[in-house]
Amino acid sequence: MKARLEKFFNAKSFCVVGASTTPNKPGNVVAYNFVHFFPGKTYLVNPKGGELYNNKLYKSVLEIDDSIDAACIIVPARYAPFALQECGKKGIKNIIVTTGGFSEIGDEGIKLQKQLFDIMREFEINVIGPNCLGLYSPALGYDTMFLPDSKLKRPTNGPVSIFTQSGAFGAAFIDQLSRLGSGKWVSKFISYGNASDINETDSLEYVGQDPDTRMIIIYLEDFKNGREFMQKAREISLKKPIMGIKANRTETGAKAGASHTAALSANDVIVDDLLSDAGIIRVITWDQLEDCVLVFGTQPLPLGNKVAIVTDGGGAGVMASDMVSDCGLTLAKFSADVQKKLDDTFPSFYATGNPIDITGSATAEDYRIALEAVYDDPNVDSIVNICIPVIPDLDIEEYIKITKELAKRKEKPFVTALVGGEEADYATAELLKEDLPAFESPGRAVRALGMLTGYTKYLQKHGVDPRSIKMED
Amino acid sequence: MSGIKEILTVIQSEQRKAVLEHEAKMILRKMGIIVPPSSLVKTKEEAIEAAGRFGYPVVMKLMSVEVLHKTDYGAVVIDLQSEEEVKSTFDDFMKRFSSVDVAGILVEKMVGKGLEMIIGTNTDPTFGPVILFGVGGVMVEAIKDVVFRLCPTTQPQALQAIEEINARVLLEGFRGMPKVNKEDLSNLIVKLSELAWKYKEYIAEMDINPIIANEDGLFPVDARIILK
Numbered sequence: 001m002k003a004r005l006e007k008f009f010n011a012k013s014f015c016v017v018g019a020s021t022t023p024n025k026p027g028n029v030v031a032y033n034f035v036h037f038f039p040g041k042t043y044l045v046n047p048k049g050g051e052l053y054n055n056k057l058y059k060s061v062l063e064i065d066d067s068i069d070a071a072c073i074i075v076p077a078r079y080a081p082f083a084l085q086e087c088g089k090k091g092i093k094n095i096i097v098t099t100g101g102f103s104e105i106g107d108e109g110i111k112l113q114k115q116l117f118d119i120m121r122e123f124e125i126n127v128i129g130p131n132c133l134g135l136y137s138p139a140l141g142y143d144t145m146f147l148p149d150s151k152l153k154r155p156t157n158g159p160v161s162i163f164t165q166s167g168a169f170g171a172a173f174i175d176q177l178s179r180l181g182s183g184k185w186v187s188k189f190i191s192y193g194n195a196s197d198i199n200e201t202d203s204l205e206y207v208g209q210d211p212d213t214r215m216i217i218i219y220l221e222d223f224k225n226g227r228e229f230m231q232k233a234r235e236i237s238l239k240k241p242i243m244g245i246k247a248n249r250t251e252t253g254a255k256a257g258a259s260h261t262a263a264l265s266a267n268d269v270i271v272d273d274l275l276s277d278a279g280i281i282r283v284i285t286w287d288q289l290e291d292c293v294l295v296f297g298t299q300p301l302p303l304g305n306k307v308a309i310v311t312d313g314g315g316a317g318v319m320a321s322d323m324v325s326d327c328g329l330t331l332a333k334f335s336a337d338v339q340k341k342l343d344d345t346f347p348s349f350y351a352t353g354n355p356i357d358i359t360g361s362a363t364a365e366d367y368r369i370a371l372e373a374v375y376d377d378p379n380v381d382s383i384v385n386i387c388i389p390v391i392p393d394l395d396i397e398e399y400i401k402i403t404k405e406l407a408k409r410k411e412k413p414f415v416t417a418l419v420g421g422e423e424a425d426y427a428t429a430e431l432l433k434e435d436l437p438a439f440e441s442p443g444r445a446v447r448a449l450g451m452l453t454g455y456t457k458y459l460q461k462h463g464v465d466p467r468s469i470k471m472e473d
Numbered sequence: 474m475s476g477i478k479e480i481l482t483v484i485q486s487e488q489r490k491a492v493l494e495h496e497a498k499m500i501l502r503k504m505g506i507i508v509p510p511s512s513l514v515k516t517k518e519e520a521i522e523a524a525g526r527f528g529y530p531v532v533m534k535l536m537s538v539e540v541l542h543k544t545d546y547g548a549v550v551i552d553l554q555s556e557e558e559v560k561s562t563f564d565d566f567m568k569r570f571s572s573v574d575v576a577g578i579l580v581e582k583m584v585g586k587g588l589e590m591i592i593g594t595n596t597d598p599t600f601g602p603v604i605l606f607g608v609g610g611v612m613v614e615a616i617k618d619v620v621f622r623l624c625p626t627t628q629p630q631a632l633q634a635i636e637e638i639n640a641r642v643l644l645e646g647f648r649g650m651p652k653v654n655k656e657d658l659s660n661l662i663v664k665l666s667e668l669a670w671k672y673k674e675y676i677a678e679m680d681i682n683p684i685i686a687n688e689d690g691l692f693p694v695d696a697r698i699i700l701k
Contacts, residue, residue, distance in 0.1 A: 226599040230623060258491070258541075258699045259678040260613045261593025261605050265621075270597055273621040273637075277630060461633070 004126050004198060005206035008094045009140055009188065011069035012040040015061060015092065017083050018074035019044035021052050026098065026146030027074040028052075037141035043068060061090045070094040072134060072144045077101030080130065081115040088123030096144050097129035103194050104131050117196055125197075132193025133167045136174065138186060139212065145189075147171060153178035158185035159214035159297055159471045163203035167191045169219045173289065180290060181435035185297065187212045199224035201232060208236035214471045215296050217289060218244030218280075230278045237279030238464050241455050243292045245283060246271055279458050281451055288447070294437040295448040299413040301456045301466035302381040306332035307449060308374035309355035311386035311442075312362040312394070316419055317355035320384055320442035327450025328457075329382075331355070338377040345369055360391045364398035371406055375414070382413040382449050386442050389423040396423055400430050407436040413452050417445035476503050477668075481675040481700065490677075490700045493536045494543075495579045497696035501681075504664050508693050511581035517563045520580050524559045527582035533562050536576040541697075551583060584694050587687030588643055588650055592662055594624060594669035594679040596701075602673050604666040606631070608640050609683040624666040624673075631659035631666075644686075653686040661691060677701045 014034055020027030027046075034042040035053040043064050046057040058064050061071070071092045073083045077099050087095055102113040113130065120127050128134055134144030139157040155177040164170040170191040177185045188210060190203045200220055207213045216236070223229055233242055249268045275282050283289055307329050311317035324331055331354045334342070342352040346366070351357035356374070358366045367387070374380050385403060389396055407414045416431060416438045418424040424440070431438035439445040456466040477500050484492055492500070495513045502508055512523035513536065524531045535548035543549045548570070550562045559580070566578060591609030596602055604626055607619030620637045622630050635644065635655055646652040661684070669676055678699040685692050 223599050227601055227623065230600070259593055259595070259680040259697060260591060260682060261595045261680050262678045263614050264593075264605060264607075264617060264619050265595045265597060265603070267597075267599070269619075270600065270603055270621045273634075274600065274603075274623060276637075277622055277633070 003206035003209055004202050005190065007126065008070050008096070008128065008135060009137060009142060009206075011094065011142075013043065013066060013068045013070075014038055014040060015043040015045060015064065015068045015071040015087075016074065017045045017061060017071055017087065019046050019052055019057060020074075021046070021050065021057075024148050029146045029148050030072055030074055030098075030144050031055075033143035033145075037143060039141050040069075041066065061086050061092070064090070068092045070096070072096040072098060074098050074146060077109065077112055077130070081112065081119060084116055084119045084125070084127075085123075088119055088125055093124065094126045095128070096132070096134040097127060098132055098134050098144060098146055098193075099129070100131040100193075102130045103196075113194065113196055120197060127197040128190075129193045130196065131167065133170050133189075133191035135191075136186070136189035145171070145174070155180075155183045155185045157187065159187060159212075160185045160217060160293055161188040161190075161207040161210065161213035161215070162186065162217045162219075163190040163192065163200065163207065164219040165192065165195070165200065165221050166219055167193060173217075173219070176290060177293065180293065181432045184435070185293060187214075195224050201225040201229040204229060204232050204236065204242075208232060208240070213240065215240055215293075216242040216244075217292065218242065218246075220244070220246045221248040226274075230274050233278035233280050238459065238462055240469065241281065241296050242279065243281035243283060243289075243296070243451070245286075245289065246275065279455075279462075281455060283451075287444075288451075291437075291439070291444060291448045292451060294435075295413065295415065295452050296455075297471055298435050298437055299407075299415070299452065300410050301459075301469055302413050302449070302453050303456065303466060304381040305329045305453050305457070306379060306381045307384060307446070308332050308334070308377070308380040308382075309384045309386065310358065310367065310370045310374065311355050311388075312358050312360060312391055313386070313388040313419070314351075314357050314359075316386045316388060316417070316442045317357050320386060320417070320446050321355060323443045323446035323450075327447060327453070329446070329450055329453055332374070332377070332380045334374065335377050335379045338373050338379075341373055342370065361393065362391060363393045364395045364402060367399055368402045371402065375406055375409070375412060380412070382453065383415070384442065384445055384449065385414065385416040386419070386445070387416070387424075387427070388419050389427060390420055396427055400427050403427075403431060404434060404436060407431070408434075413449060415439065415445040415449055417442040477672060478675075481672060485675065485700060489538060491538060491541050492698035492700060493538065493576055494534060494696055495536050495577070497698045498693070500668070500698065501693060501696060504668050506661060506664055506693065507690070508696075509582045509584050511579050513577040513579055515577050517560055520559050520563050520578060521556050523580040524553070524556065527580070530554050530583040531559065532581045532583045533559065533566070534579045534581065535566050535570055536579055537570065537573050538576070539573045540570065553583075584685045584692045585687045585689065587685040588647075588653060589683035589685055590658075591619070591680065591682040592665050592684060593681065594665060594676065596673070596677050602666075602669040602676075604662060604669060606634050606662055607638055608643070613682060622662075622666070625670040626663055626666040628659050628663050631662035634662065635659060651686070651688045654691065657691050658686070661693075675700050
């Protein structure tokens, strides 16, 4: 069976109901997006008639003399049931209702949403929303996000698909990705809002089978169809990584029951275990999500949990080592020839075990020798490159160049942590520009590796080769 | 699997939510789960006969819909070593619970000491039937070392769940305790998850606690099922 969202994204003709002539109004922004970027036919509807962006404004969808595959309704909530009914009569089967003011506002809104629901059933319409941003796909020129590009910057085409219950989360995350590195991140974005029809499980099903989606980011507060969601996630997570936030962690504690099991059944405890069983990588904070995009989107999966750390500061190395064990990783024991090379090359006051501490005397060339040696060591699965650039003999440009070369080899995950002020910020920005993972603390860099490695472990446990997971062909 | 539905239907028709221990264990047996040998008796003679058949020591438990929290009411007496002790316990039960509607007394072969675990099921409002595995005994709710899976669960999922409790080292033969057979334990989790799934119209909650793992194997020592 085809995923229901496919009919939305594959639309060849699209109608904007509530196209507005007032600049930056939601109905104006969406009309602009479709007229300018959508490769199919765009129809605009506004009861006042007239023209917008050289396109006729139809007074009603029923006036349009063509079949329409999908539509977006952007009218005040009280008019939405009428607009949906007109679309139903026109035979439009896939409709996004972005307008808010429904079940999320209480009794009055619940009544309105019920009306929408009845019309949806009567005409057998698939509905996204209400109270959402709808859909975005840069490659398909599909964009119902009603916030203007001057405020909400759009990331361009890439491997990541996102689906979210919260529109505000979605808007913020999309904006954030637009300024992360090259901004080339997003394949499909789905904001389904109140989930009167299309929900988290439909979204997962679609991005799961979408060949352009290579990793999936989710934001959920509750489940409409939790059992099926977990079952589908279990299959999909063996083909592409799924990660994200399930917020609302403190919503319900366990209800006192007659059994110990009921007393232990706190909602989030169950959610946490089921997410992990389904292979979904759960993160708690917002910054972790961006870190996920950076490492999963740009680095290969490690084949094991053995980490090499190279640092010019002892303290940073110790903290990174602590995080290595916190994340279930281990410090690699270098192979004999790599160890010999390090011992022979470096002065005796460098620490050549793991972490390798090339101290405040380090030069960019020292970094090159140490990093290349551990990168090529078969006993090393992933590398943490830590630099505190305040030391006198370190040529930062040369260090950046060496780091870029290694991070681009993509045979093993390679993450960098730059700790300090202006020069650290500069080097971080230079690496991020080319979508290379760089972090402002050793802990964050190691934690990102921990997430990658956790996914490797999950795949291996299920007999899947982590090398089969690719962000591009 | 015929028989389980009938047992549950009868209990429902009696307007009862609590399945008594001997009924719960009958259901477990019908699922192919090995439980300690036991017999529901009504007379002292039957009690002595059953104890003799199983061999000492035995445990005696009062089965009554009015006494569900058996230990709180002294309705469980363990480690009975002789015919004399069985007789006096029987008399004591009859005296103390004379005003209670008693279904019978369960005489059960006592299971030797071992590691106490819990397997339970519950009906989650979001996910439906879920199964729990963890460290069992009377302190489960304080220790809270448990892991959940959806029902029905598969053996690989159950094996993975076993590895996820914090105290997993206990299963490896901790301080002279026997190693727990994880294959058998995961089978037990799978069977109980199938029970909760197959009879989800009837079963609301279930506690199999403790399940004792000792040199002789895995034994569900107490079983509590709550119907919807």
